[in-house]
Amino acid sequence: MLKIxxxxxxxxxxxxxxxxxxxxxxxxxxVLLFLNNDxxxxxxxxxxxxxxxxxxxxTIFGIMYYYSSREFTELLLAQPIRRSNIFxxxxxxxxxxxxxxxxxxxxxPFIAYGIFYSGAIWDYLTxxxxxxxxxxxxxxxxxNIAISTENRIKGFGYAILLWLFMAVIxxxxxxxxxxxxxxxxxxxxSLFATMLNPIDLSRILIxxxxxxxALMGYTGAVFQKxxxxxxxxxxxxxxxxxxxxxxxxxxxxxxxxxxF
Amino acid sequence: MIEVKxxxxxxxQNEVLKGLNLDISNKGIFTILGPNxxxxxxxxxxxxxxxxxxxxxxxxxxxxxxxxxxYRLNIDYMPQIANFPSNLTVNELFDMIIDLRIxxxxxxxxxxxxxxxxxxxKKLGTLSGGTNQKVNIVLSFMFDSPIIILDEPTTGxxxxxxxxxxxxxxxxxxxxxxxxxxxxxxxxxxxxxxxIVFILEGVIYFRGTVNELKEKTNQENIERAIASILTDxxx
Numbered sequence: 001m002l003k004i005x006x007x008x009x010x011x012x013x014x015x016x017x018x019x020x021x022x023x024x025x026x027x028x029x030x031v032l033l034f035l036n037n038d039x040x041x042x043x044x045x046x047x048x049x050x051x052x053x054x055x056x057x058x059t060i061f062g063i064m065y066y067y068s069s070r071e072f073t074e075l076l077l078a079q080p081i082r083r084s085n086i087f088x089x090x091x092x093x094x095x096x097x098x099x100x101x102x103x104x105x106x107x108x109p110f111i112a113y114g115i116f117y118s119g120a121i122w123d124y125l126t127x128x129x130x131x132x133x134x135x136x137x138x139x140x141x142x143x144n145i146a147i148s149t150e151n152r153i154k155g156f157g158y159a160i161l162l163w164l165f166m167a168v169i170x171x172x173x174x175x176x177x178x179x180x181x182x183x184x185x186x187x188x189x190s191l192f193a194t195m196l197n198p199i200d201l202s203r204i205l206i207x208x209x210x211x212x213x214a215l216m217g218y219t220g221a222v223f224q225k226x227x228x229x230x231x232x233x234x235x236x237x238x239x240x241x242x243x244x245x246x247x248x249x250x251x252x253x254x255x256x257x258x259x260f
Numbered sequence: 261m262i263e264v265k266x267x268x269x270x271x272x273q274n275e276v277l278k279g280l281n282l283d284i285s286n287k288g289i290f291t292i293l294g295p296n297x298x299x300x301x302x303x304x305x306x307x308x309x310x311x312x313x314x315x316x317x318x319x320x321x322x323x324x325x326x327x328x329x330x331y332r333l334n335i336d337y338m339p340q341i342a343n344f345p346s347n348l349t350v351n352e353l354f355d356m357i358i359d360l361r362i363x364x365x366x367x368x369x370x371x372x373x374x375x376x377x378x379x380x381x382k383k384l385g386t387l388s389g390g391t392n393q394k395v396n397i398v399l400s401f402m403f404d405s406p407i408i409i410l411d412e413p414t415t416g417x418x419x420x421x422x423x424x425x426x427x428x429x430x431x432x433x434x435x436x437x438x439x440x441x442x443x444x445x446x447x448x449x450x451x452x453x454x455x456i457v458f459i460l461e462g463v464i465y466f467r468g469t470v471n472e473l474k475e476k477t478n479q480e481n482i483e484r485a486i487a488s489i490l491t492d493x494x495x
Contacts, residue, residue, distance in 0.1 A: 007356050011347045071343030075399075077310045078337040079360050082329050259271070259311040 001085035001092075004076070008093025012065070018101050021057060025105025033113050039120040040210070043127055046106070047206045050131045051199050052167050055138040058098060062142025063159040065094045067152045074260050087143070087255040091248070095139040099132045106131075126209040130202045133240045137198050138163070140247035147254045170197050178218065187222050194219045195236075198243045205236040261285055261407065261438050262307065267316035269302055276302045277313070278462035289429065289439045291449045294459035295490060300442045301340070303459065304409055307440075308337055320407070333361065338400035340411040342392045346385025350376065350395055353384060357399055365404040373424055374398060390416045397425060401432070408432060408439045414448060426452060446483045458489065465489065 012018055028049065032042040069090065076086045106128065115124050142159050149155035174193055178186060194200045204220045208229055223232050264282040268275075276299045284290060292300050305311040307318055309325055309332065318325045325331050344353055358364045371377055374394040379387060387395070393416045400410070410429075414422060429452055433439060443449060449456065449470070456473055458466040466473060466489070470482055479485040 003356075003359055007348075011345050014347050069345060071339075071341055072345050074310065074339055075342075075344070075357075076360075078308050078332060078335070078339065079357065080330050080333040081360060257312060260305065 001082075001089045004081070004086055004089025005092045005096075008065075008069075008090045009097050012093060012097040013100070017061070018097055021098065022101040022105040025102055026108060029106045029109035033109055039110070039113065039115060039118050040123065042110075043120060043123050043206075044210065044212070047127055047203065050127065051134065051203050051206075054098075054102065054131045054134040055167060055199055056163050058095070058135045058138035059142045059159045059163045061098055062091075062094055062139035063146050063156055065090065066143055066146035067155065077260055083255050084252040087147075087251050088248070091140060091143050091251060094143075095136050098135045098139065102131055102135065103128055123206075123210050127206055130205055130240070133244060134198060134202055136244045137240070137247065140244065140251060143251050144247050144254070147251065147258060166197055166199050171200070174200075187226065190219045190222050191226060194223065195239045198240060201236050201239055201243075205233065205240070208232050208236070261321060262440075263317075263319040264303070264307070265317045265319070267303070267306060267318070268314045269299075269306065269311060270314055276462055277306070277316075279316070280459070280463050282457065282464055282467075284438060284440075287433070287436050287438050288454035289433050289441065289452050290455050290457055291453040292440060292442045292457045292459060293449065293486065294465075298459045299462045300459055301411060304337075304411055304440065304442065308332065308335065308409065334405050334407055336400045336403055336405045336408045338396055338408075338410045338413055340415070342396035344384040344392065344395070346383060349381050349383050350387075351380045353395070354399065354402075358402075361403055364402040367398065367402045370398040370402055370428075373428070374421060390418060390421070393417055394421060397428075401428060406437055408437055410439070410441045412443055413441065414443060414445055446486070450482050458486070460489070 028046070029042075032045050033039070036042045036045065073086060073090070077083065110124060115121055141162060145158045145162065146155050149158060174190075177193070178190065181189075194204060200219065204223050207220050208224060211229065223236075226232070227235055262282070262284040264280060267277045267280040269277040276297075280299070280303065282303075292303065294300050302311055306313050307320070307325075309329065320331050321334065323331055348356070354364075354367060358367070371380070374397060376391070376394055376398060379391060379395075384392070384395070397413065400408070408429075413425060417425060426448070429439060429441070433454075441453070453470060455467065455469055457464060458473070466476070468476075473485050474480065474482065477485040477488045479488055
């Protein structure tokens, strides 16, 4: 698996798009720091961009990489390698190279600004870890869609729909639900609904860490009241891990039963 | 060497293999023929473990291949369409596949034979279809495995390379290997095959030499012999 991972990773870090992605984060990080002139504020603004953007990029890169390397995958399948290793290797190649772009792109401006000497270091690290989780989760979800969908156009469509649903529509429906059932006690429902969406979950995780109650919104407040800050953090991290492991497990399961 | 027992495979509603039995215990060149959609590629891919059969067994060198992967070390496979990652160079691709298997035996010899030296540092995405096919050939022959499976190996090759490929296949046979080839080019079949395996509607319809096929169908020419089988069964 490590060999496949190595080659997928090299293949990707040599593609132009990885550099565009890296350059984007470099620019974003630098501009935000320059404009805000404050680390904590820059972290908050970045969060708003990252929780939407990393899932989108993870989804698109994941689905594109799977489809564009299909024939090559067939060549690998005829080699003496375990099937699950091929797909896990490719998945990790995509997910890790995206994470590398993210971490390097955001790392350089913040280190240059002096994040290591600031109190915001843990907030900043929480942001990076969450963004990496989102990349891992959405790349895995994209691979799942690609493995189950032969038709590339359809697969691409489903992947974009998934992102749109998680990033935009879900919140709308959630809010609508809260308004419609505002007469009832909604704490448990909103806790549960938040855990079903990794993007919402990440947003709350970062806000809990930053401890800004003004930005937390209803679910964030419920989360904090219910679990307290620390337990809330641990629980939301655990749920993110589940969100990562389940799709990866399904990649292995599906790839072992698929015909090529 | 290769034993296929009662193999069934359905893709959706389409039943491709319907209890196929095949026993290849001797060495030599076996061409797998059959009309489009008869199950040639499905059979090959089942042997390689790329298609998972609904039922039936495939035994290679005495070992059932179900859920196994290391038996593929004994098989060289050349796929029908060669589409490699476009960012890698030819050399990197070779190194990668060599890295995955144990060791290559004669990469340089094959590179010279097919005139690929000047392309080694070029990216795969910039190569022409025929050059890609040559890379494909080198990739599948360089490990010197006892079983070779070629799916439509002649696609896109110029006449010189075609002759070299034929010579290569013949010399492999002389080393005592088992070679399975699918093709639609009948001249090629007539020149190289020891035995024909004719698949029709998911089972083996005929197996024997080119001459036996001609005798059976009362035809002088192999193309007509095959056509006569098809018109008889379709009529």
